[in-house]
Amino acid sequence: LAADEPTRECPLCGETMRLHERELSERVPGTSEFKTRKTFEWVCPECDYFEDFDAPRVEGG
Ligand SMILES: [Zn+2]
Numbered sequence: 001l002a003a004d005e006p007t008r009e010c011p012l013c014g015e016t017m018r019l020h021e022r023e024l025s026e027r028v029p030g031t032s033e034f035k036t037r038k039t040f041e042w043v044c045p046e047c048d049y050f051e052d053f054d055a056p057r058v059e060g061g
Contacts, residue, residue: 010044010046010047010049012044013044013049015046018043018044019043021040022038
């Protein structure tokens with residue numbers, strides 16, 4: 001297990017949550033194009049709780 005791997009406890013049940021990678025498709029305003037961006041979210045394996053991972057944002061995207 002990597003020492004710098006981020007962990008987080010579920011606020012509902014206290015279980016260790018897991019970081020899931022997820023792809024989002026967004027329409028580019030004013031065009032018919034779609035672009036895909038990756039996002040991360042915390043998912044609890046014990047209950048249905050999930051929340052956005054506070055990832056650093058890339059500006060100009
Ligand atoms: Zn939970």
